[in-house]
Amino acid sequence: xxxxxxxxxxxxxxxxxxxxxxxxxLHYVLHAPQGDxxxxxxxxxxxxxxxxxxVTYTTFQARDLGGDTANxxxxxxxxxxxxxxxxxxxxxxSCTAELIQDDPxxxxxxxxLPVPVIPLDLPSYQRKENxxxxxxxxxxxxxxxxxxARSEAITCNLIGATALGFRHRxxxxxxxxxxSLMGITVxxxxxxxxxxxxxxxxxxxxxxxxxxPETGETAARHLERACGQPYTKTVPIGVxxxxxxxxxxxxxxxxxxxxxxxxxxxxxxxxxxxSTYLTGKRVFIFGDATHVIAAARIAAxxxxxxxxxxxxxxxxxxxxxxxxxKAHGVEPLITDDYLEVEAEIERLQxxxxxxxxxxxxxxxxxxxxxxVISSPVHVQDFPARYSPQMGFEGANVIFDTWIHPLVxxxxxxxxxxxxxxxxxxxxxxxxxxxxxxxxxxxxEDAGGxxxxxxxxxxxxxxxxxxxxxxxxxxxxxxxxxRELKKIPFFVRGKAKRxxxxxxxxxxxxxxxxxxxxxxxxxxxx
Amino acid sequence: xxxxxxxxxxxxxxxxxxxLKERGQREVFCGLTGIIWLHRKxxxxxxxxxxxxxxxxxxQAAAGVMIFAEPRFxxxxxxxxxxxxxxxxxxxxxxxxxRLLSRRPDIRQLFLVGSCPSEVxxxxxxxxxxxxxxxxxxxxxxxxxxxxxIETTFTQGEDACLAAMVPTLPSTTAxxxxxxxxxxxxxxxxxxxxxxxxxxxxxxxxxxxxxxxLPAVGPNTVFALVQPFLxxxxxxxxRRGARHLAAPFPFGEEGTTLWLRAVxxxxxxxxxxxxxxxxxxxARALKAIATQSxxxxxxxxxxxxxxxxxxxxxxxLARECGMTPIEVGTPYLHDALHGxxxxxxxxxxxxxxxxxxxxxxxxxxxxxxxxxVCGLGLANPxxxxxxxxxxxxxxxxxxxxxxxxxxxxxxLFSRPLRRKALLGKxxxx
Numbered sequence: 007x008x009x010x011x012x013x014x015x016x017x018x019x020x021x022x023x024x025x026x027x028x029x030x031x032l033h034y035v036l037h038a039p040q041g042d043x044x045x046x047x048x049x050x051x052x053x054x055x056x057x058x059x060x061v062t063y064t065t066f067q068a069r070d071l072g073g074d075t076a077n078x079x080x081x082x083x084x085x086x087x088x089x090x091x092x093x094x095x096x097x098x099x100s101c102t103a104e105l106i107q108d109d110p111x112x113x114x115x116x117x118x119l120p121v122p123v124i125p126l127d128l129p130s131y132q133r134k135e136n137x138x139x140x141x142x143x144x145x146x147x148x149x150x151x152x153x154x155a156r157s158e159a160i161t162c163n164l165i166g167a168t169a170l171g172f173r174h175r176x177x178x179x180x181x182x183x184x185x186s187l188m189g190i191t192v193x194x195x196x197x198x199x200x201x202x203x204x205x206x207x208x209x210x211x212x213x214x215x216x217x218x219p220e221t222g223e224t225a226a227r228h229l230e231r232a233c234g235q236p237y238t239k240t241v242p243i244g245v246x247x248x249x250x251x252x253x254x255x256x257x258x259x260x261x262x263x264x265x266x267x268x269x270x271x272x273x274x275x276x277x278x279x280x281s282t283y284l285t286g287k288r289v290f291i292f293g294d295a296t297h298v299i300a301a302a303r304i305a306a307x308x309x310x311x312x313x314x315x316x317x318x319x320x321x322x323x324x325x326x327x328x329x330x331x332k333a334h335g336v337e338p339l340i341t342d343d344y345l346e347v348e349a350e351i352e353r354l355q356x357x358x359x360x361x362x363x364x365x366x367x368x369x370x371x372x373x374x375x376x377x378v379i380s381s382p383v384h385v386q387d388f389p390a391r392y393s394p395q396m397g398f399e400g401a402n403v404i405f406d407t408w409i410h411p412l413v414x415x416x417x418x419x420x421x422x423x424x425x426x427x428x429x430x431x432x433x434x435x436x437x438x439x440x441x442x443x444x445x446x447x448x449x450e451d452a453g454g455x456x457x458x459x460x461x462x463x464x465x466x467x468x469x470x471x472x473x474x475x476x477x478x479x480x481x482x483x484x485x486x487x488r489e490l491k492k493i494p495f496f497v498r499g500k501a502k503r504x505x506x507x508x509x510x511x512x513x514x515x516x517x518x519x520x521x522x523x524x525x526x527x528x529x530x531x
Numbered sequence: 532x533x534x535x536x537x538x539x540x541x542x543x544x545x546x547x548x549x550x551l552k553e554r555g556q557r558e559v560f561c562g563l564t565g566i567i568w569l570h571r572k573x574x575x576x577x578x579x580x581x582x583x584x585x586x587x588x589x590x591q592a593a594a595g596v597m598i599f600a601e602p603r604f605x606x607x608x609x610x611x612x613x614x615x616x617x618x619x620x621x622x623x624x625x626x627x628x629x630r631l632l633s634r635r636p637d638i639r640q641l642f643l644v645g646s647c648p649s650e651v652x653x654x655x656x657x658x659x660x661x662x663x664x665x666x667x668x669x670x671x672x673x674x675x676x677x678x679x680x681i682e683t684t685f686t687q688g689e690d691a692c693l694a695a696m697v698p699t700l701p702s703t704t705a706x707x708x709x710x711x712x713x714x715x716x717x718x719x720x721x722x723x724x725x726x727x728x729x730x731x732x733x734x735x736x737x738x739x740x741x742x743x744x745l746p747a748v749g750p751n752t753v754f755a756l757v758q759p760f761l762x763x764x765x766x767x768x769x770r771r772g773a774r775h776l777a778a779p780f781p782f783g784e785e786g787t788t789l790w791l792r793a794v795x796x797x798x799x800x801x802x803x804x805x806x807x808x809x810x811x812x813x814a815r816a817l818k819a820i821a822t823q824s825x826x827x828x829x830x831x832x833x834x835x836x837x838x839x840x841x842x843x844x845x846x847x848l849a850r851e852c853g854m855t856p857i858e859v860g861t862p863y864l865h866d867a868l869h870g871x872x873x874x875x876x877x878x879x880x881x882x883x884x885x886x887x888x889x890x891x892x893x894x895x896x897x898x899x900x901x902x903x904v905c906g907l908g909l910a911n912p913x914x915x916x917x918x919x920x921x922x923x924x925x926x927x928x929x930x931x932x933x934x935x936x937x938x939x940x941x942x943l944f945s946r947p948l949r950r951k952a953l954l955g956k957x958x959x960x
Contacts, residue, residue, distance in 0.1 A: 007613050007623035009579075009631065011605045016588040039647045041561025041680025044589045046908030052592075056915030058908065065557045068650065068681040082556070089889060101583035102647035102681070105614070130583060131611045 012364060014319035014342050014382055018128035019100045020045050021138025024197075024221070025146070026096060027059040027169035031201040032146070033092035034061045035083045037075075037103035037110050052385050053170050062086040066103070076108045083114050087121070094150065094202035095119065096142060098126035122202070124149050134342075136220045136294070136320055139168055143197050144224040150202055153233045154209040160259050161191050163211045163229075165237070166222025167198035172297070172381045174198055176394035177217060181242065184397045185215070187265035188255060197221075209233045213258045217241065217396070220294050220320060242396045243300035244404070245272055245308055270398040272405045276309055283418055284310055284409070288500075290356035291316040292339065292347055292365050293380025295323030297395070299330040301360050301379050304404060306334060315339060315354050317347070319362075344368070355500035358412060363387070373495060375411030379404075413496060480509035486517045504529045545842075546873040548882050550864060555887025558908050559837060559862060560924075561680030562688025563644065564593045568928065569692055570603040572713045575639040575741050577631065578604040580678070581624065581656060582646030593924075603638075605631070609648055620654055621662075628663055632671055639670065639742040642692060645677035672699070672742065684862040686760035686838045686927065689713055693737055694763040696745070697771060700737075703747035708734045708794065709773065711765075712758030715930040716740075722757070722781075722933055725791060728808040731798045737764075748773050755794055757781060757932060759872070760839035762865045779871045780843040783851045783937045784816035789871075812934035819938020820851055826945040828853035833900035835909060836860035836886050837923035843872045844904075844926065844940075845880065852941055856880035857898045860891065902948060919947045 015021075019036060026034040027049050036042070043063050049055045064082045066075045083097060097110040111125025124145050128138050143166075164181060167174035175198070182192050193211035194204045208229065214237035216226045226237040236258055242251035249263075256263035275281065289311045291301050295318040305311040317339030318327045324340045331338035339350050348368045351359060359369045359376040363384045369376030378387055379395075393407075394400040412418075482490070493501045501522070508525035509517050563586055566578045580586050587606035607627050613620040624643075632638060641663070643656045660675035667673065676695040678688040693711065708731055710722060719736065726734050735746030750772035756765065759780050769775065778793035779786045788809060795805050832854045834841040841861045848854040858881040861869075873882075883891070888909075895903060895913075903913055903920045910922040921944055931940040 007581075007607045007609060007620065007627055009605050009627045010584075010587050010608050011602055012591055013584060013587045015584075016592075017584040019585075020588065039561070039680040040557045040559060040684060041563070041589065041647070042585060043556070043558050043908055044560055044564075044592055046558070047906075048592055050909070050911040051907050054911060056911055058912045063556050065555065066681065068679075071651065071681070085889075101585050102651055105648060105651045129611075130585070131609060131614060134584065 010343075012344050014344070014362065014364065015135035016045070016048075017101055017130050018133045018135060018138025018141070019098060019126075019130065020048070021135040021140070021221070022096065022098060022126055022128060022142040023049070023059055023061055024135070024139045024168040024170050025142045026061060027055070028167065028171075028174075028198040029060075029196070029200055029202070031093040031203070032060060033086055033090050033095050034059075035079070035086050035095060035097045035110065035114070036061055036063050036100055037079050037098070037108060038063045038065070038100035039102050040065050040067060042100050042102075049169055052383065053388050054385070055169070059169075060090065060092070064103075071106065075103075075106055076113055079108055079110055080113050080117060083110075083119070084117055087117075087119050092121060092202075094122040094124065094146070096124045096126055096146065098128055099130075101130035104130050122149055134320075137322065139221040140224050143168075143222060144228055146197070146202070146205055147208065147225040148228055148232075150205040151208040151229065151233065152206070154207070156212055157193060157210045159191060160189065160261065161193040161211045162255075163193050163208050163214045163235075164195035165214050165216050165226050165229075166218030166220070167195060168218075168221050169198065170381075170383065171198070171218065171221070172378075172383050172387060173393060173395045173400075174218070176392050177396040177400065179392070180394035180397035180399050181215060181217065184242070184248070184252070184265070185255070188252065188259070188261050188263070190255070190259065190261065209235075211235060213237065213255075215255075219296050219323070241296055241300055243297065243400060244304040245270065245398070245401045246303060247300055248397055248401065267398060270401060272308060272398075272401040275402075275405050281310075281409075284412075287311045287357045287412070288314040288354070289358045289360055290314055290351055290354055290365075291360040291379070292318070293360075293362045294318055294320055295327045297380035298360075299326060301404075302330060302334055304401070305360065305408075308401070309405070309408065311358070314356050315350060317341065317350075348372075353503075355503050357496060357500070358408070360408065373499065375496070377408045377411050418494070418496070480506060480514055480517050480521075482517045483519075486519050486522050489519045489522055501526070543878055544874040545859075545876040545878055545880065545882055546866075546870055548873075548878060548880075551881055551883040553883060553885040553887045553890065555885075556889065557684070557862075557886045558835070558888045558906055559886070560593060560685040560906070561589070561647070562678035562683025562685065562691055563589060563646065563680075564685055565678065565688030565692060566590060566604045566644065567593055568713060569689060569738065573640060573738050573740065573742075575637060576603060576642060577635060577638045577640070578642045578644055579628065579631065580604070580606040580644045580646055581649045581654060582606055582609065582644075583648045584608055586646045586648075609652075614652060620652075621659060624659055625663065625666070628667075628673075632667055639672065641667075641671055641673045642695075643673065643675040644688075644692075645675065645679055647679045647681050650677060650679045650681060674699070684836075684839075686758070686840075687763075687862075689758070690761045690763045693761060694767045696737070697748065697764060697767040700745060700771070701747040702771075703749040704751055705733070705747070705749070706751040706753075707746070708732070708798070709737060709746055709748065709752050709754040709768070710734060711737045711754050711756050711768070712761055713738055714757055714932060718930045718932045718936060721935055725808065725812070725933070726794065729791070729795055729798070729800050729804060731794060731800065753797055755790065756868065757790075758840075759843050759865075759868050760863075762863070762868060765865075765868060775867070777867065777871055779846065779875060780840075781932050782840075782843050782940060783847040784813055784820060784934065785851055785875075786843060786847060786872075787816070787933050787937065788813060809934075816934040816937035820941045823938055823941035823945045824852040826948050827902075827941065829855070830901035830948065831855045831857050831898070832902045832904065832944070833857045833895050833898055834859045834861075835888075835891060835895075835903070835905040835923070836862045836883070837904070837906050838927050839863060840923075840926055841904070842869045842876065842882075846872045846876045847940065848944060849877055850875060851937075852944070854902075854944075857900050858883055858891075858894060860884075860886065862886070902944060904944075919951045921947050 097114045114123045216237045229235045240251040242248040252263040313334040319342040360379045366376045393403045505525040656675040660673045664673040674695045676691040752773035755776045779789045781787040781790040845856045845859040860883040864884045910920040
C-alpha cells in the first residue's frame with residue numbers, strides 16, 4: 007500500500023485507451039465498474055476531442071458480482087461490435103475487473119466475431135499508463151502487422167504517437183515534414199490516426215522512426231524482429247538531436263542528411279545578446295525520461311543554462327536517465343512521488359523548472375517559474391496553434407516556451423537596481439505576464455520581514471523532526487532580514503537557503519548582513 | 532392558507548408517470564468524486580481512499596484543475612502484495628494512517644473511503660475504522676464509507692459519507708432544525724440568515740465545517756434536505772428518530788419559497804413574518820430569473836443522468852424558465868425525496884432511471900433538444916454534432932441554491948444557448 011496524493015501516470019487501461027482513442031476503426035471493450043468512464047473526459051475535455059473514446063464499459067455493479075459478470079461482458083462485446091462495426095477490437099479489464107478474473111479474451115473468442123479480437127493483459131496493480139499504451143500497441147502490431155514487400159520509394163513508419171500525448175499531433179506533422187525534406191514519405195503513423203488496416207501494411211516501410219520510446223518501443227523492437235525494419239534511436243527534440251536524427255536516418259537510407267535549415271531560429275535567438283542573461287540560469291528538469299533527456303541537452307548546450315537536477319517518473323527508463331544525468335554531473339531523481347520532487351526542487355532552488363503539470367503547480371507554490379515539457383498534461387498543453395517539440399520548428403517553439411516564464415533580460419537588471427520602487431517592484435511579477443501588478447503595501451513594521459510561508463505538503467514534518475525543526479538552526483537578525491528582502495524574488499529563495507546553509511555549516515547562530523554577503527561571495531559562480 | 536404547499540398539478544405532475552428503467556453502460560462518475568467538494572467543506576477532515584491507481588487518477592482528473600493547494604485527500608494504492616493477504620493490508624493501512632496523522636495534526640476526522648477493489652477483495656474498512664478510532668481517539672475520529680462505483684453513483688458519495696456520520700452523532704432531545712447536505716459556504720450563510728430572520732432556531736448543519744460543530748440528533752430533531760441525493764442519510768436520520776420535512780428542493784424562487792414554507796409551517800411562523808422576510812429576496816430572484824429565462828422560454832431540454840439534481844432542476848426549468856423537458860434521466864429515483872418536485876413537474880417528459888448510454892444517445896439524437904444536460908464525457912462529442920450542452924458537474928460545483936443564486940442557476944442553462952447564437956451555426960469540429 008502506498009499513499010499517493012497526485013499521480014504522474016494513470017492505470018494501464020488508460021494507456022490502452024490512449025492507443026484506442028488515437029486510432030480509428032478500433033474498438034475497446036473494457037470490463038469495468040461504473041465510474042471508470044471518468045477516463046472519457048481526459049479525451050473529451052482535456053484534449054477537446056469532438057468524439058467519444060471508442061470504449062464500451064461493461065459497468066458491472068455490486069449486485070452482479072455474485073452473479074454473471076461474464077455474460078455481462080459477452081453482451082457488451084456483442085453489442086459493441088453490432089453498433090460500431092470496428093475493423094478490430096481490443097478487450098481487457100480495468101483494476102476491479104482484473105480481480106474478478108472473467109477472462110475477457112476467452113469470452114470474446116467464444117463469440118466468434120468476424121474481426122480480429124486482441125486480448126490485453128495489463129496488470130493494474132503492478133504497472134502504469136505508459137506500460138499500458140506500449141503493451142497495447144505492441145499487441146495490436148503483433149496481431150495485425152506481417153512481413154511484406156517493401157514499398158518502391160523509401161518510406162518509414164512513425165511510431166508511438168497516441169491520443170492525449172504531449173504535442174504528439176504536431177510532432178507527427180513536423181517529423182513528416184522533416185523526413186520529406188530528405189525525400190522520405192511516411193507509410194503509416196501509428197497509433198495516432200491509424201486504422202487496423204493501416205497497421206496491417208506497416209511491413210511495407212523500409213524503417214521505423216520511434217518518436218516516443220515510452221509508448222512505442224516494444225512495437226518497434228517487434229517490427230525489427232518480425233519485419234526486419236530497423237528503427238531510429240535518436241528522438242529529434244532540440245537542434246543537435248534533430249541533426250543527429252537526420253544523420254541516423256541518412257545512415258539507414260543512404261540519403262543525404264543535408265536539409266534546408268532556413269526556418270530554424272533557436273541558435274540565433276540564443277546567440278543574440280539579449281539572451282546573455284540566460285547564461286548559467288539554474289534549471290531543474292523533470293518529466294518522462296525521453297523529454298527530460300532531450301531537454302537537458304537543449305538547456306545545457308543550446309540555451310546555456312546550468313542543469314542542477316533532472317529526473318523522471320517512469321522507472322522503466324531509469325537506465326538511460328542515469329546515464330544522461332551522469333553526463334550533466336547531477337544525481338538523477340527517479341520517483342513517481344511528487345512530494346519527493348517538490349522536496350528536491352525546494353532544496354535546489356532552481357531559477358527555472360522544466361517539468362510537467364505537477365511541477366508547474368510546485369513552481370507556483372514555491373514561486374519558481376516553470377515551463378511544461380512533458381506529460382502529464384492539462385487542457386492548456388493542447389494549444390490551438392501549431393506547436394511541436396520535435397524538429398527545427400520544435401526547437402523554435404521550445405526557445406519561446408522556456409524563456410516566456412522568466413523575467414525579461416533588461417527587466418531583470420532594473421528589478422535588481424530599483425527593487426524598492428513602489429510601482430516597479432519584484433512582487434508585481436514579470437511585466438509580460440497577465441497577472442495584474444499590485445502596488446506594494448508599505449510594511450506595517452519596518453523590520454517585520456516575513457519569510458515566504460513554507461509549503462505545507464505534509465512531507466514537511468518527517469518523523470522525529472516534528473516540533474524541533476527550528477532547534478539549532480541559525481536565526482535571522484532584523485537587518486539581515488531586511489537586506490534579504492532587497493534581493494529580487496527570482497533569486498531570493500536560493501539566497502535564503504544558501505545563507506542558512508552557510509551559517510549552519512559554520513555554526514553561526516545569528517545571520518547578520520555580513521553573513522549574507524559572505525555567503526553570497528562563497529556561492530558566487 | 533398561504534402557508535400550505537400548493538396542491539399537485541391538475542394534470543397530476545410526473546409523480547405517477549411510468550418510469551423508464553434502464554440498465555447498461557453508465558456514463559457517470561463513481562461516489563469517490565464527492566470527496567472533491569467534501570474535503571473543502573469539512574476543514575478538519577481527511578479523506579483516505581483505499582483503492583487503486585485508477586481511484587487516484589479519477590480524483591485527479593475529476594478535480595479538473597488539480598487543486599494543489601494542500602489536498603486533504605489521498606489514495607492508499609493497493610499493490611500486488613496487498614492483494615495476496617488481508618492481514619498484511621490491514622497492517623499497511625494502520626501504518627499509512629499513523630504516518631498521515633502524525634504529519635497532519637490538524638486533522639480531526641478521518642474518512643476511510645472504500646473503492647471498487649477494496650470492496651471486491653472484501654477489505655473490512657468498518658473494522659479498520661473502529662480499530663483506528665481506538666488507536667487515535669480522542670483526537671481523531673475515524674469513519675468509513677464506500678464511494679465505490681459498484682455501489683455509488685457520483686453524488687451518492689456524499690450521501691454515503693453523511694450517512695456514515697449519523698450513527699455517531701450525539702443524542703439530544705432538543706427541538707432543533709437540522710439542514711442536511713453540503714452547501715457552498717456563501718449559500719449556507721444565506722440559508723442560515725433566512726431561517727434566522729424567520730425566527731427559526733436553533734439550526735444545525737450536516738456536514739459541519741469542523742468536527743466540534745457537529746450536530747446532535749434525536750426524536751425532536753426535524754430535518755430538511757438541501758440536496759436531492761441524500762436517500763441513505765434520510766434513512767439513517769429517520770432511524771435516529773428525526774423527522775423529515777418533505778419539500779421541493781430550494782432551487783429557483785418557487786423551490787426556495789416552498790422549501791422555506793415547509794420549514795416555516797413546522798416551526799409555526801406566521802404568514803406576515805414569512806412574507807416580510809421573503810418578499811424582497813423573492814422579488815430579486817424573480818427579476819434575476821426573468822433576465823435569463825428570456826433565452827430559455829419555449830426551448831426543449833434533455834437530461835442525461837448525473838447528479839440526482841435532474842428532477843428538481845427540470846421542475847425549475849419547466850415552471851420558472853418556461854422550458855419543455857423531453858427526457859429527465861436520473862441515476863436513482865427516491866419517491867420520499869423527489870416526490871414533491873415530481874408533483875410539480877408538468878406531465879409530458881420521459882422520466883428515466885439508470886442508463887444505457889448508447890440507447891439514450893439514440894433517443895437524444897432523435898429528439899433534437901435545444902439544450903442537453905450531460906456529463907463531461909459526452910458534452911464535447913454532442914457539441915461537435917451541433918447540440919448545445921450544459922455539462923452537469925458545474926451544477927454541483929457552483930452555488931445554485933436559494934434566492935440569491937436563482938438567476939445564476941438559470942444563467943448556467945442560458946449561457947450555452949447564448950454562446951451558440953454568438954458563434955453562429957457553424958460548428959468547428
